[in-house]
Amino acid sequence: MPDRSKLEEALMKAVDEFQGNTQAYCGALKRDCTSEDLEELGKYTFYALNDFKKAIIEYLK
Numbered sequence: 001m002p003d004r005s006k007l008e009e010a011l012m013k014a015v016d017e018f019q020g021n022t023q024a025y026c027g028a029l030k031r032d033c034t035s036e037d038l039e040e041l042g043k044y045t046f047y048a049l050n051d052f053k054k055a056i057i058e059y060l061k
Contacts, residue, residue, distance in 0.1 A: 004059070006058075007055055010054075010055035011052060011055050013051070014051035014052055014055065018044055018045070018047070021047075025037075025041065025044070
């Protein structure tokens with residue numbers, strides 16, 4: 001049986017990193033969001049989803 005706690009830990013780490021990155025980025029903005037800002041946030045979303053995918057695949061092995 002795979003270790004569910006390791007999966008939960010990996011997913012929470014991905015969420016925490018995503019939250020930290022987006023809060024830091026958005027907190028530094030002193031203007032309205034631009035398309036470049038949305039692109040940057042899209043990258044953070046991709047990284048978080050990729051971390052989720054890796055954790056789930058590792059859990060299922």
